[in-house]
Amino acid sequence: MSVAISALEAVSEAIGRNKEYLTSLDAAIGDADHGINMARGFDAVVAKARTLPPDADVGTVLKTAGMTLISTVGGAAGPLYGTAFLRAAGTAQGAAIDGAAVIRMLEAAINGIKERGKAVRGEKTMLDALEPAVEAFADRYKAGRPLVECLDAACEAADKGVAFTKTIIATKGRASYLGERSIGHQDPGATSSFIILKALADFCRQYESGEN
Amino acid sequence: MVGIVIVSHSAKIAEGIRDMAVQMAKPGQKIVAAGGAGEGVIGTDAVKIYEAIKEADLGDGVVVLVDLGSAILSTETALELLDEDTRMRVRIADAPVVEGAISAAVQASLGGDLTEVAATAEGARELHKK
Numbered sequence: 524m525s526v527a528i529s530a531l532e533a534v535s536e537a538i539g540r541n542k543e544y545l546t547s548l549d550a551a552i553g554d555a556d557h558g559i560n561m562a563r564g565f566d567a568v569v570a571k572a573r574t575l576p577p578d579a580d581v582g583t584v585l586k587t588a589g590m591t592l593i594s595t596v597g598g599a600a601g602p603l604y605g606t607a608f609l610r611a612a613g614t615a616q617g618a619a620i621d622g623a624a625v626i627r628m629l630e631a632a633i634n635g636i637k638e639r640g641k642a643v644r645g646e647k648t649m650l651d652a653l654e655p656a657v658e659a660f661a662d663r664y665k666a667g668r669p670l671v672e673c674l675d676a677a678c679e680a681a682d683k684g685v686a687f688t689k690t691i692i693a694t695k696g697r698a699s700y701l702g703e704r705s706i707g708h709q710d711p712g713a714t715s716s717f718i719i720l721k722a723l724a725d726f727c728r729q730y731e732s733g734e735n
Numbered sequence: 736m737v738g739i740v741i742v743s744h745s746a747k748i749a750e751g752i753r754d755m756a757v758q759m760a761k762p763g764q765k766i767v768a769a770g771g772a773g774e775g776v777i778g779t780d781a782v783k784i785y786e787a788i789k790e791a792d793l794g795d796g797v798v799v800l801v802d803l804g805s806a807i808l809s810t811e812t813a814l815e816l817l818d819e820d821t822r823m824r825v826r827i828a829d830a831p832v833v834e835g836a837i838s839a840a841v842q843a844s845l846g847g848d849l850t851e852v853a854a855t856a857e858g859a860r861e862l863h864k865k
Contacts, residue, residue, distance in 0.1 A: 560778065590782070593812050597744075597778020602808035605781065606815075639808055697804060 527584035528572045530726050535565035537722035538715065545718075548711040552698040556598055557711040564596035564604075581620055585612035585628075599696055600712060603636050603649065610635035622664040622673065629657045640695060647693040647705065649712035652684035656720055671731055674724035681717040688713045737843040737852040738765035738791025741836050742784055742801045742810055746771030752800070752833055756840035764844050765791040766836075779809035785816045788825055796824030796849035798856055800836045826853040834859035 538545075538561045545558030568591045572584055579587075589608030593601050611628040633653055637643065644650045659680035663673040688710035696712075698705045739756065743749040749770025756766050769787035772778030784799070791797045801807050807827065814822050826849060828835050835856040842855035 556777070563776070593809065594780045594782035595772065597772030597776050597780070597805070599805040599808050601772075601778070602781055602805060602812040606812055609815075639811060 525575070525577060525579050525581075525584055526730065527581045528569075528575065528579070529730075530723060531565075531572050531584065531588060532569050533726040534719050534722045535569045537718050537725075538562055538565045541715075541718050545711050545715055548709060548714055552693065552701055552705045552708045553711060554598070554697050557600060557715065560596045560598045560600060561715055564592045564601060567591050567595040580615075582612045582615040585609075585615055588612075599640070600649075600715065603640055603712070606635040606639045607632035622670060625670075626657070626661050626664060629653075629660065633657055642695050645691060646695045647688045647691050647698060647710045647713070648695050649710070649716040651688050651691075651710065652681040652713040652716040652720075655684045656681040656716075671724070671728050674720070674727055678717070678721050678724050681713075681720050685709055685713045685717050736764065736793055737795050737839075737847065737849050738767065738788075738793060738797040739836060739839050739843060739852075740767050740769055740784065740787045740791050740797055740799045741832065742779060742787075742799060742806045743768075743770040743832060744772075744777050744779060744802060744804075744806060746775070748802070748832075752836045755833070756836045759837055759844070760840040761844040764840060765793060766840055767791045779805045781809040781812035781816065784810050784813035788813060788817065789821070792821060792824070796826070796852075798839050798843070798849070798852045799825060799827045800830060800832045800839065800856060801827060802832045824849055828853055828856035830856040830859050831862075834862050838862075 542558035542562040549555050549557035568588045571591045585608050589605045593605030610631040614628045614631040642648050644654045656677040660673045660677040663676045693699045693705040741749045741752045749768035753766050753768040767787040767790050769784045772780045788797050799810050801810050810827055838859040839852050839856040842852045
């Protein structure tokens with residue numbers, strides 16, 4: 524089976540494991556459906572990805588994931604993550620997947636989220652986890668560090684980003700209705716972004732150790 | 736004739752607004768509901784919206800009425816899925832979803848063009864209740 528499909532399975536498993544957690548975070552400042560929505564979306568992604576030919580390229584797998592997310596998640600995370608996957612797919616098409624390609628894909632994904640959500644960093648959204656993560660990844664990669672180390676650095680930065688969202692006011696999405704009352708709560712979207720990155724980092728570590 | 740699409744997190748809301756708007760529209764007026772995320776799930780579905788826009792478009796364009804949050808994001812995602820020609824004749828109205836849909840249905844039935852129907856929908860913001 525395509526490595527990309529196995530990676531999506533790992534992400535889906537992690538989202539499923541954190542379904543209640545994400546929903547409880549969203550219950551505090553949103554509409555209490557983020558975990559349920561994400562789990563439904565990624566279950567559908569895996570089911571759809573398994574129907575792809577085993578030699579499907581990364582672009583095809585990511586495009587399938589994106590299209591599935593935009594039609595099954597339901598909440599704002601659907602078009603946001605869906606657009607991210609579709610933009611990453613557009614960048615991946617036909618290219619060999621090395622560290623530089625991963626950076627291009629992640630940057631395209633983030634730009635898609637910014638454009639779709641009309642958001643920037645510092646507004647208590649997934650961007651507060653994702654943007655520092657991509658920067659950390661790119662820094663390590665440019666310093667010649669191995670992929671797993673780059674991903675670990677990305678996870679660490681995303682984790683800090685999640686913690687940072689506790690300290691700021693939400694100005695985007697349903698949490699913005701709470702205004703200052705959103706302070707003290709971590710953002711569910713930033714948290715799911717961290718969970719996705721962590722699942723990918725863990726998957727890559729396992730994959731590399733299995734190969735060697 | 737300009738078509739109308741109604742997007743809400745709730746399939747029931749989208750269908751209910753369509754039913755209200757149909758009462759005011761002439762027979763044959765395209766008004767398509769695209770609410771919910773399937774199987775009773777509260778949410779929005781960009782692919783469903785994309786299909787609704789294609790169904791509502793008779794060549795003169797479509798005005799989309801949306802509720803909040805992901806309804807807007809999903810509609811914008813649906814626009815990205817459309818071919819360039821169709822996308823150019825779709826407007827997301829910055830309007831209250833119920834009043835906007837009814838105003839748009841009336842204007843579209845009177846033969847208004849895309850700009851007029853979108854402007855009429857947006858004019859519904861000024862329908863004060865007291």
